[in-house]
Amino acid sequence: MKLAPQSIPYRALQKVAGIVVVLFFVVNDTGWGFPAAAGAGLAVLLVAGAYEVAYYRRFEYALTEDTLDIRSGVISRREREIPYRRIQNVDVSRSVIQRAIGVAAVDLETAGGSSTEGSIRFVTPEEATRLQREVQRRKSAGSAAEGGDTDADATGPIEEELFAISPRELALVGALSFDGRLIGLLAFAGSGSVPVVSGYLPDVSTLALSAVAVAAVGALFLVSWAIGAAVSFSNYYGFRLARAGDELRYERGLFRRYSGSIPTEKVQTLTVSDNPAKRALGYATLSIETAGYAPGQGGEYGSEAAIPIARSGRVYELAREIEPFGEPSFSRPPRRIRWRYAFRYVLLLAVLVGVAFAADWYLPTEIPWYAPAALLLAVPPAAHLKWKHRGYWLGEDHLLTRNGFWSRSVRVVPYYRIQNVIDSRSVFQRRWNVATVVADTAGTSSLTGSDAAAVDFDVEEAEDLQTSLGDRLQAALRDRRGGSASFEWLDGGAGVSAEDDGTLDAAVDAAATDADANAGASDGDADPDALDADVNPDISDEGVVRPDRSSGRDYSTPAERVDTGSYAVDRFPSDADVAYRPEDTEGSADAPDDGEGDGTAEDGEGAAEDGGTEPAGSDAPDGTDDGGDPDDPDGIDDGPTR
Numbered sequence: 001m002k003l004a005p006q007s008i009p010y011r012a013l014q015k016v017a018g019i020v021v022v023l024f025f026v027v028n029d030t031g032w033g034f035p036a037a038a039g040a041g042l043a044v045l046l047v048a049g050a051y052e053v054a055y056y057r058r059f060e061y062a063l064t065e066d067t068l069d070i071r072s073g074v075i076s077r078r079e080r081e082i083p084y085r086r087i088q089n090v091d092v093s094r095s096v097i098q099r100a101i102g103v104a105a106v107d108l109e110t111a112g113g114s115s116t117e118g119s120i121r122f123v124t125p126e127e128a129t130r131l132q133r134e135v136q137r138r139k140s141a142g143s144a145a146e147g148g149d150t151d152a153d154a155t156g157p158i159e160e161e162l163f164a165i166s167p168r169e170l171a172l173v174g175a176l177s178f179d180g181r182l183i184g185l186l187a188f189a190g191s192g193s194v195p196v197v198s199g200y201l202p203d204v205s206t207l208a209l210s211a212v213a214v215a216a217v218g219a220l221f222l223v224s225w226a227i228g229a230a231v232s233f234s235n236y237y238g239f240r241l242a243r244a245g246d247e248l249r250y251e252r253g254l255f256r257r258y259s260g261s262i263p264t265e266k267v268q269t270l271t272v273s274d275n276p277a278k279r280a281l282g283y284a285t286l287s288i289e290t291a292g293y294a295p296g297q298g299g300e301y302g303s304e305a306a307i308p309i310a311r312s313g314r315v316y317e318l319a320r321e322i323e324p325f326g327e328p329s330f331s332r333p334p335r336r337i338r339w340r341y342a343f344r345y346v347l348l349l350a351v352l353v354g355v356a357f358a359a360d361w362y363l364p365t366e367i368p369w370y371a372p373a374a375l376l377l378a379v380p381p382a383a384h385l386k387w388k389h390r391g392y393w394l395g396e397d398h399l400l401t402r403n404g405f406w407s408r409s410v411r412v413v414p415y416y417r418i419q420n421v422i423d424s425r426s427v428f429q430r431r432w433n434v435a436t437v438v439a440d441t442a443g444t445s446s447l448t449g450s451d452a453a454a455v456d457f458d459v460e461e462a463e464d465l466q467t468s469l470g471d472r473l474q475a476a477l478r479d480r481r482g483g484s485a486s487f488e489w490l491d492g493g494a495g496v497s498a499e500d501d502g503t504l505d506a507a508v509d510a511a512a513t514d515a516d517a518n519a520g521a522s523d524g525d526a527d528p529d530a531l532d533a534d535v536n537p538d539i540s541d542e543g544v545v546r547p548d549r550s551s552g553r554d555y556s557t558p559a560e561r562v563d564t565g566s567y568a569v570d571r572f573p574s575d576a577d578v579a580y581r582p583e584d585t586e587g588s589a590d591a592p593d594d595g596e597g598d599g600t601a602e603d604g605e606g607a608a609e610d611g612g613t614e615p616a617g618s619d620a621p622d623g624t625d626d627g628g629d630p631d632d633p634d635g636i637d638d639g640p641t642r
Contacts, residue, residue, distance in 0.1 A: 270323055
């Protein structure tokens with residue numbers, strides 16, 4: 001399959017538009033005049049157009065049974081085969097210009113990658129949608145799609161709309177989206193104007209200068225809010241979320257339109273976030289973090305907004321549809337840690353007072369440099385609120401953490417998604433005898449602090465939490481694997497599961513005890529030649545009944561064997577190496593009985609398997625011994641256990 005023909009001039013202009021503009025002004029300023037400048041620009045455009053034509057002719061992509069193949073390159077040929085199972089998302093994006101000319105960009109994201117695995121630039125919007133749906137269908141269908149025609153009509157999963165943003169909610173997204181990072185950027189950009197402005201303020205009174213400073217800070221916040229609101233409005237315009245099979249499909253964007261999917265099996269962490277304004281109005285935001293790169297999020301690793309803003313109850317309802325966690329009851333850090341937070345705020349205010357004092361010393365007009373000290377009154381409530389909004393909760397299948405007041409985040413992490421549990425303690429935390437426990441997942445980066453973290457808990461509680469998370473992780477992984485398969489011991493008893501707590505070692509000891517008792521109860525050794533080869537397999541020198549290797553099973557993985565003396569049992573046998581006993585059949589009781597009760601195959605084989613009891617002297621069909629052995633008063637010879 002080929003690219004869209006209209007992508008040729010678009011790609012050419014994308015690459016050389018800037019070069020043409022610069023070249024035009026350079027040539028025009030040299031005195032050669034406008035014709036020479038226009039000719040140089042046209043020549044560059046023709047060269048770029050010729051290259052894009054060659055690129056268009058040599059670019060091909062195809063959907064095979066197992067992979068998406070991309071072949072590209074003009075001078076250096078490149079071929080890529082991307083297995084469907086590795087593709088996490090197929091993103092389709094369209095800018096304003098691309099929508100005008102009728103093309104779309106397709107990006108293939110894979111799990112664990114921080115960049116695009118493959119790009120197709122550009123195809124028609126219809127082809128982009130078809131490619132997106134077909135890859136998702138083949139990835140979900142797996143082997144069911146083998147041998148199918150890639151051009152054949154296929155019925156995909158039915159979409160169920162979960163959320164569509166309303167005009168009121170879109171306005172709230174802009175109004176309540178305040179990006180504090182812009183304040184520092186704007187303050188840094190405006191800091192260079194201080195020496196210039198100070199030259200014009202020699203005769204200004206202190207009151208007027210203070211008013212100007214307050215107005216400047218207010219303007220800084222206002223500009224930051226306006227920029228954040230515009231960006232949020234543009235990003236989430238026309239937002240729509242739907243469920244299709246095992247995927248969540250989204251579509252959003254004003255100037256640049258995005259559409260893609262979030263595979264539910266790739267979800268690592270759910271994050272419910274809010275701020276004081278959202279909490280006051282009863283709104284929150286839900287974000288989903290996956291194991292791969294999230295497009296259109298400004299480089300944020302693995303994070304994609306599932307609901308930009310909605311009522312808190314609706315947000316938690318959808319979050320529980322993705323990960324069914326319970327109603328949390330958070331454990332908070334120790335109360336004494338509030339003094340640590342207060343001390344940090346006091347240090348911050350001291351720095352502000354120092355900066356104001358330096359500005360007062362630098363400026364020719366005196367300013368109230370001590371004014372930031374008034375914020376000391378806000379330190380106790382700020383420290384209390386910081387402590388109040390921190391905590392963690394251990395649910396049945398999930399870890400929930402909560403952090404932040406101005407920007408509060410509640411993170412939901414399934415135990416089986418945890419990759420590492422980190423106990424970190426800074427120099428200052430060690431002075432307070434507290435620690436932070438971080439649950440690291442594949443969808444977040446511990447370096448940026450975006451992992452679920454229980455912050456500032458007592459060292460003893462943090463160590464217990466770390467141990468508990470490790471245990472819950474192992475238990476969750478065992479549950480997802482379905483547990484170990486049950487198996488039978490050599491004494492022919494009932495199946496014993498390796499997961500049974502406290503019974504495994506007892507079963508081993510019982511097997512050894514029964515083996516010694518049975519060996520002592522026999523008057524003679526069993527005659528190997530008398531064994532029925534069709535019923536009893538050969539016994540090795542170790543006393544273990546080996547599996548039948550003629551069955552075609554894979555016995556390449558050995559099991560751990562526990563030696564109990566003259567007999568051996570497999571403690572953790574795998575499916576590839578399971579010790580088994582002979583089948584208990586009716587025919588084994590029909591062996592001739594010599595009536596001696598000496599434990600030979602003739603009179604003891606049936607008893608070892610049937611375990612029935614009959615009066616002495618009877619030749620019962622269940623394999624009991626009718627001999628009168630004085631060491632065996634019930635007349636039953638159990639025979640050697642295998």
